[in-house]
Structures are given as structure tokens and as C-alpha cells.
Amino acid sequence: MIATPDRTPLPRDFFDRPVLEVAPDLLGRVLVRDTPDGPIELRLTEVEAYAGEVDPGSHAYRGRTARNGVMFGPPGHAYVYFTYGMWHCLNLVCGPEGMASGVLLRAGEITEGAELARVRRLSARNDKELAKGPARLATALDVDRRLDGTDVCAGPGAPLSVLAGTPIDADQVRNGPRTGVGGEGSVHPWRFWTANDPTVSPYRPHTPRRPRT
Secondary structure, three states: OOOOOEEEEOOHHHHOOOHHHHHHHOOOOEEEEEEOOEEEEEEEEEEEEEOHHHOOOOOOOOOOOOOOHHHHOOOOEEEEEEEOOOEEEEEEEEOOOOOOEEEEEEEEEEEEOHHHHHHHOOOOOOHHHOOEOHHHHHHHOOOOHHHOOOEOOOOOOOOEEEEEEOOOOHHHEEEEOOOOOOHHHHHOOOEEEEOOOOOOOOOOOOOOOOOOO
16 A cells, blocks of 8 residues: 655754754655646656765865855755856755755655646656656746745745655665766765665766867
């Protein structure tokens, strides 16, 4: 018998923990995006942890900037960044204020509002691909820089929130290197995903950019 997902919003103290505790614990939780057209809900299946100023793979490694300022704020807020001049990605800030750690939401299964997500993800071949990858997830949920700094613990009516859902069993959690992270940050096995879930994105190692000639 499949348990009914818990609709209780996650409290701030869930996020006010070390990022390597929060990241795998987000698997199976439900992200809710409240849009003007209706809600979209997503069961998280893949995430990556970034440990701030001690992590060479993190945007906060070299300190605070206008772009990453939200990461240095209180836990339980959304950090949204724009990458490659095309895509947005959604992170959840974790740990005590000032530590700048966060979890990148890499993939999930749309469990409600798939008809809204399909409009934004016309290239998806099926519903399993709607949020299969961090840029696809943000696109499917209509997430962009306007949501940077959103308090996901604000309660009903917030544009983003996270429900308790159904956490997966520990023996179903897998981990490995983070996708596309190079240099010293490539050694950390801080990508976490649900075993054998078809919505998890494929792993791709870092590919150095070729210098312009």
C-alpha cells in the first residue's frame, strides 16, 4: 500500500541544518509552485549539495556578491540564478545564516499541474521529462529571478513552498559526483538521487570550455 504524501509544510528548522543532512532528506518531499494559472506540485527525486565558502563548486566560494546574496541569508529561502544566458536554476538555502550553503533542485516528478508544465516544456517527449534536470525543473515550474529570495516557509499563499511528502527509505538514496562540476569541487559525492527513478537526470562530468581563438 502506497502511503499518502504528508501535506504538512516543512518548518524552517528543517533547512537550518548542515547541507549534507538536508540534501538527501529532500528526496521524496513535495515542492509546490503557486502560479496565477494554478498550482504545480513536484516530488523531488534528485538534488545536489553546495557548501558555501568551503566548497570550490559553490557560487559562494569566493564570498558574497549581488548575485549570490540570498545564500548568505536565513535558511528556508529560494536562491534562483540565471546560467549560460538561457536557463534558471532553483536552490534552497540551508544551514545557519551566513554559511551560504544550499541545495540545487535537479529533478522531480510532476504530480499535480502537469498540464501547466507541459505548456512550458513543449520539447518534453513525455511527463517523466518535464522536470528531468535543473533547468527543465525551473522552466516547468515557471521559476525565474523574480522568485530569488522567496521564503519557502512563509505558509499558505507563498509562490514556493515545500511539503513533507513521503521521504524515501535510506537504502533507496544514491550519491555520487555532482554533474558538471570541475576542479577541486568535482571530488565531492554530493549529488543525491532516488534509485531507479525515471525522472532522475543523467550524470555528465565537467567539460572544460575551450579557449577562444
